Amino acid sequence: MIPLGSCTMKLNSTTEMESVTWPEFGGMHPFAPREDVTGYLELISSLEQWLCDITGYDAISLQPNAGSQGELAGLMAIRGYHLSRGDKQRNICLIPSSAHGTNAASAVLAGMQVVVVACDENGNVDLGDLQTKIDEAGDKLSAIMITYPSTHGVYEEAVVDLCDRVHKAGGQVYIDGANTNAVVGFAKFGKFGGDVSHLNLHKTFAIPHGGGGPGVGPVAARAHLAPFLPGHSMAQTELPNYGPISAAPYGSASILPISWAYIRMMGDAGLKDATASAVLAANYVAKKLEGHYPVLYTGGNGLVAHECIIDIRPIQKETGVSVDDVAKRLIDYGFHAPTMSFPVAGTLMIEPTESEPLHELDRFVEAMIAIREESRALAAGKWPADDNPLANAPHTAKMIAGEWNHPYDRELAVFPMKGQHRNKYWPLVRRIDSVYGDRNLFCSCLPTEAFA
Ligand SMILES: Cc1ncc(COP(=O)(O)O)c(C=O)c1O
Structure with a gap:
């Protein structure tokens, strides 16, 4: 299990993946003449229709x-x-403090001024602060960017009200759809207040992206924004007469067959089931860990969305752990660590997705509880703090394999779970001071003299 919150790790079936290896898809030039890409265009067109249907928007660009x-x-x-309406002054983008870092970066790149909106103690956008920021922005309000469900792992219950307030003030609503795997089949962004959203096909729609890519981030919008979606002068079909956002008319087209096959x-029915299972799995983990780790944010009904954030800060205060x-010890138990310290420092964000079977969820929960027991033993003085x-x-x-002089045995070190010796994941390196490298950049290139 790779409980890497926010980056859905899907099960990628062979049937989804196989066509990527076919030259008919992989070997096609992005500017090949229209008559050579009719199959591709058919695939693109059906995928566009399905994604519009899933999101409730009128138009989409896969670029x-x-x-x-x-x-x-x-x-x-x-x-x-x-700009088309003469509203040149509208350049303020409201972004809640729960947002993914890319939101603010994109707003700045788009020439907007970012104003942060506070969140309440349940992780939702604070509506009082939102109204203040809307009023302060006045006719400079361009947009709000929210994520649904949010990066705090909750469904914003007041999302419709929030969208209405922004619309009333003349702003547009951008709904970040990176977490669409908690929405598909149950709600549609374009129907509950969104004007435009992106999806992450490399999360929700099964394109594997471990290690950073490649991805597809389609942008879908309601009809009034359709003319401003990415165009391309060399596209094989009619695209909006607006500037491109990437070099090729259909971006990373060669991996679209994966999402096509998945959908x-x-x-x-299957897509709806996947959403339900992903949300159920996250809530299962949250409930099972209750009493051992505090869950940071839940909705009004005590439930989370597609992921749960557990708070290690009180445990650190109590035990020093x-x-x-916790993240490094999980490796000894055979798990990839969940997302650490994002979006809240000192927390772990667990997203099991629909891909994990019950026994794997149980194995993960067991490991987490065992680690909590170890922290209690440490606090009780069983081992020295260092x-x-x-x-x-x-x-x-x-x-x-080397000399061993620690106050616990080798078995506990590497086989902390029963039966683990049969299927052990061995890490190659020990702990590296996580942030030291980030804060102390050095150049590892050869000095210029070496080339003389
Ligand atoms: C909520 C949210 N928004 C935006 C992004 C950005 O997507 P990408 O990593 O494909 O640029 C991510 C992904 O990490 C995300 O989780």
Whole structure:
């Protein structure tokens, strides 16, 4: 299980992936003449229709190569719309403090001024602060960018009211759809207040993206923004007469067959089931961990959306065990760590998705509870603060093969779970000071003299 919150790790079936290896898709030049790409165009057109149907929008562009590029394209569409109406002054973009970092970066790239809106103690946008910021922006309000469900892992219950307030003030609503896997089949952005959204096909629609790419971040919009979606002078079909956002008319076209196959094989009922299972899995983990780890945000009904954020800060106060210790110790238990310290420092964001079977969820929960027990044992004085299974995690094969003088045995170090010796994941390196490298940049190139 890779419980990497916010980056859905889907099960990628062979049937979804196989066509990527076919030269008919992989070997096609992006500017090939129209008569050579009719199959591609058919695939693109059906995918566009399905995605419009899923999101409730009227038009879509598959051109952006990433979610963040979709954000920029969507904000440029909003900007184009305001300019077309003579609203040149509308350049303020409201962004809640829960937002993904790319939101603010995209707004700045689109020439907007970012104003942050506070969140309340449940992780929702604070409507009082929103109204204040709308009033202060006046006729400079361009847009709000919200994420639904939010990066705090909750469905904003007041989302319709929030969209209405922005519309009344003349602004546009951008709904970041990177978490659409918690919405598909149950709600449509374009129907509950969104004007434009991007999707992450490399999350919700099964394109694998471990290690950073490639991605597809389609931007979908209501009809009034359609003329401002990305165009391209060399496209094989009619695109809007507006600037492109990436070099090729259909961006990372060669990986579109993956999402096409996923949607085609899942069908309406399957897609809805996937959403329900993903939300159920996140709530299952949240409930099972209750009493061991505090869940930071829940909705009014005590439930989370597609992910749950557990708070390690009170545990650190009580036991000295940090979020890094828990994340590294999970590796000894055979798990990839969840997202750490995002969007809230000192927390872990767990997103199991619909792909994990119940026994894997249980294995993860068991590991988390065992780690919590270790933290309690540490607080009770069982091991010294600087020499214990948590502080030394992860343990490598090299470490246990060498001299051993720690106050716990090798078995606990590398096989903390029953039966783990049968299927052990061995990390190759021990802990590296996580942020040291980020804060102390150095150049590893050869000095110029070496080339003399
Ligand atoms: C909420 C949210 N918005 C935007 C993005 C940006 O997507 P990408 O990484 O494809 O640029 C992500 C992905 O990490 C995300 O989780």
